[in-house]
Amino acid sequence: MPKRTDIQKILVIGSGPIVIGQAAEFDYSGTQACQSLKEEGYTVVLANSNPATIMTDHTIADTVYMEPLTVEFLSKIIRKERPDAVLPTLGGQTGLNLAVALDESGILEEFNAELLGSKLDAIQNAEDREKFRKLMNEINEPVPESQIVTTVGEALDFAGEIGYPLIVRPAYTLGGTGGGMCYNEDDLKEITRNGLSLSPVNQCLIEKNIAGFKEIEYEVMRDKNDQAIVVCNMENIDPVGIHTGDSIVVAPSQTLSDREYQMLRSSSLKIIRALEIEGGCNVQLALDPDSFQYYIIEVNPRVSRSSALASKATGYPIAKIAAKIAIGMTLDEIMNPITGTTYACYEPALDYVVSKFPRFPFDKFVLGNRQLGTQMKATGEVMAIGRNFEEAMLKGIRSLDISGEDFYLPKLIDLSMETLKERLVKADDERIYVLAEVLRKGMSIEEIFELTKIDRFFLEKLKNVIDLESKLADHPQDRKLLKEAKEIGLSDTQIARVWNVEVDDIYHTRKEAGLMPVYKMVDTCAAEFESETPYFYSSYEEENESVVSDRKKVVVIGSGPIRIGQGIEFDYATVHSVLALREAGYEAIIMNSNPETVSTDFSVSDKLYFEPLTLEDVMHVVELEQPEGVIVQFGGQTAINLAEGLERRGVKILGTPLEAIDTAENRDRFEQLLQELNIPQPQGKSVRQLDQAKEAAASIGYPVLVRPSYVIGGSQMEIVYNEDELEGYLAKTNHIKHKHPVLIDKYLTGIEVEVDAISDGETTIIPGVMEHIERAGVHSGDSIAVYPTQRLSEEIKQTCVDTTIKIAEKLGVKGLINIQFVVHKNEVYVLEVNPRASRTIPFLSKITGVTMANLATRCIIGDSLANIGYQSGLLPEPETVSVKVPVFSFEKLRSVDTMLGPEMKSTGEAIGRDRTLEKALYKGLTASGLKIPMEGAVLITVADKDKEEACQIAKRFFELGFHLYATAGTAEAIKNLNLPVTEVGKVGTEGKNVLSIIEQGEVQVVVNSLTSGKKPRSDGFRIRREAVEHGIACLTSLDTAEAIVNVIDSTTFTAKPAVEGKAIVL
């Protein structure tokens, strides 16, 4: 059926900031959807508050609104743009929830805007637990015994009926937020209470536990003619019980016979038809490993993380096709863009195995609760493709960028079998390595199966790897075994460890023996039809399908999995670099391992190698393609870390030389550089021995900032105020491999300034200088960044600009450079120099209109900025104020302290733009999900050093009509200002205390700066967690608090006496 002509303008809703459970996959799906709609001639209006996305580029939609995704702002957009239709199903859960809310608000009806994609009842039938259960019963599809509850009491009653264990699933929450497995009454009480408060409709499903069942997913599509297909099915290696987002997943299913496969396929199609979904949908099923009994676990009536994975795993672009279905086209008339000759009404046939591994943030949140359950904790994921299971799995593991390139965690070796067994039963983020370790220690498949319920098929495969490892150990330098090892995916690093030789030795042996991989194409059809897709993966096979062209080419390294500190911003920069290369006539080749992103959409680059970002895997591509060089500066620290090895193996690093990267990252060389240039920096020392640290800190003087060098996002960085804290820090970070030294710097307080610049080695342009709302000490990624600066004098700003130019020139930067300054006592100190793309590139590019990654790429390939028409210096600043507000996923990460510090904790960002700082902040904070209260009460409980400042904030809250609550010490200080304050007891006291007023919803804002002292369960920590779990804004930086007071001040009216002081009588 041809596309609809009764609509012209479509509003697409994006998914907003990145949080756990809703990440880059929606940039990919949203971008595809917008392009797909434009392709069909529609006018596309896009609303998304996430500036770090490709989809918010002005080229993707006709009009882009970077405004908060709330009913209020979307209504404004609808009033202004008058779209004929709204497409919400590509914007994740955010999009769906907004669709429901917009419909309820009546705005859609008022402006006659139709919801495309799926009908509202379809969304509700899938999302509302009760309606869904009812529908499943009607169509005779089994769901686990369950009950919907709205109180903890009801949950307990149900538990009394069917017994434990049980699963709690809150309604309408993202990534299983608030859900969990309950083994006893205490669990059930806690999780249900938490789940009810997080569910926007105060509803939880208490469900029979079917843990141990196989978890299978089907990605299905349907059009309005009721034609329905399965794009891909996937099998979780981790059985039911661990959220699929946190599970290791393979595609296609491995242990299902055709009967099981078809039974679940038919069931999935029956469901999508019953829901009358027009577009994509994800069905999760649980299958008894010992019978044909199955249950429907969940249905997502929209494109999802799984559909992004399925798209990359099969080549079938689900979001693109879903958008075409939304405007009335049918599957049998849409072409399959991979083959170009066949149709989208088709079920891809794979001739390879795909693995997906979740990437967890516990390298950052060392104290976080690492146990996996029904609530998703991963921030990102990697995908890998192989011709056998072991290869796909090992490639996936080395893509994680966690354990080096090995299937081996040294810290597990000394653990007792008892401990390892425990960790098998209670799965955590390292379970795959634990499995390897118990296999090395000789545990039988049967025993592992009993403990984990992981299908024996997968365990046998893991055992294969470990068996070969031990065979290798018995036969050093055996070429035949080496070949076998490479064929099942062992990395050179793993073989080198077993043989106790250097990685380069293995590499040279292989090269000599001609033991190199070939590349196979991903073509949706297992080679049945001819395809031209430039989408490849490596394998040790016979035929190489990646034909090398004679064009000039460049390889761009992506940034791998999304993690804290290395987010979607780097994918944005990577994509822009690739586009710039293509514009310049180069063949742009991209390597990346992240299935969620736009960069791994095969239509972005000339050639996509879906491969791990390790030296070994990059070298293979380089050796085949023989590019002019490799660009590493857009892929974050992952790509930068490859530079040294690549250069060692004779590969040209394009852009800023390795030398410069090293100068910026090597403490001593960096210090020397700044001294030469006469640029001040906080006094600091780098120490290699841990005992030197105390000495260094004492000589510099506390407080000091400590961190290991060569890390991303301020990993393991802390401000310590005395020697005790330093000792604590050093003890905690003991397990870090100290290949690189530890840095100790004087902590200077002041305004933090951040500059991103582009240089060609001669000319350095600075599109913008940003200042941070939070003073230095809060990681730049967790601070609110403001552009243009509001508090800096022209002189200071100029100093920042001059310093940037000097450093860029001295380092010989070709491409991007990011510098962070602190303005302390009117002097500008350099804190950090990163000669690569930074997190602020997309934000700055969008608000200044300078396509920074594009320009940088042109510099890298030899263009000069002067030629393009630029001269050194700061580009003109606009009137509009823009803010970048960090977004956290604390409600999903229990036991993680929300206190902001030098270590980055945010997962995403939102933008706010308006005429004044306050208005911009209002939008930015709202977009970040913070509820800014206009009235109510505030709880203030701060450390001694902050009391004075906190009192000023208290005063302003009071003037704005807020009621003040405080704990004893803080209350005392506030009373001294003659302000009324209600004193509340500390944690654990009888009657009203700090926790109870949060729990009872008596306060709307919490200002808390009690340092935790690194004890995991301090009072400050409990207060902050309590606030997070009740969805109350908890401000741990007084600067953020002040900013919010300013926002409230500018948007509300205060009651003031007509005349202040004494009346003046004339």
Added chain:
Amino acid sequence: MKRQLILEDGTTFTGVAFGSSEERIGEVVFNTGMTGYQETLSDPSYCGQIVTMTYPLIGNYGINRDDFETINPSIFGFVVKEFCETPSNFRSDESLNTYLKANHIPGIAGIDTRKLTKILRKHGTMRGILTKAEYEDKQAVEKVRQAEPLTNQVEQVSTVKPYVSPGRGYRIVLVDFGMKHGILRELTLRNCHVTVVPHNYNAENILRLKPDGIMLTNGPGNPKNVPEAIEMIKQVIPTVPTFGICLGHQLLALACGADTAKLKFGHRGSNHPVYDYETKRTYLTSQNHGYAVTEASIHHTDLELTQIALNDKTVEGVKHSVYPAFSVQYHPESSPGPDDTNYLFDRFIENIANYQAAQKEEA
């Protein structure tokens, strides 16, 4: 142990032997199904063929007692990237390897099956030999080229004697050209009383059974190799509602005056989209055929084109404009593959009912 697959164009793949150790010459084809190897292995339509599975891991869920499509498999050889020695599934009785050994089917593993598939796609189906790696240079190729092409596959796989699968519903005569059990299962499910007869049962004998309907099954090879069946069909379709599947479809078309031709590399897999002009919808189907009815040849017959392959537009279904006969090229009984087109068996039953009602009215 090493084993080679040598194609008639001389391309040689050297891999690892599994299954039985017989040397076999057959037509090398590929199947893109990701599951269903057991059904494929036991599908009599593969008689005379060496089947390559494009999905690289085969045997993961073992071999069970339920999923056979025939008792004695007639496939000539099996080509995989990797076979699983430690299958895992609650129904698994034995491994793929032991099954192939017991049933005298040679297999080869460890070769670049994607490369092989691409060769077959480009150059079309070829004959090949599965052998121990012992031949001198061109010797094997010569042997393949000189081997007599098979023409009697249907005879090899069809039942020798008629037998009955009793039921209380319509009486169906099922002509077995190499029947997959799935077809019988679908008819039984609809309470049919099924009399299975050999491929060369003549019209007179069939009509003597007074059938309510006739089912023409799938089967191996070129439909023109079973001319006696074409004759039989001509005589039965005017008076008995008939449903043909796969080879049965081709035979029906030939009986009505249309023609068939060999496809370059055939359709084999579980993901073939077929558009049905009558329901105006596309269905995913399970297919296994190397020949097809040519579209142009239909025009001057009483046949109507009812279904086409969405991708290459080949004929997938026809219906007689006068007689109550229709047929499809693919496998509505699935096994393996999707059951999207299961409704065709209901249509067959309806056809019978409608035909009988019309007869009654006339009378």
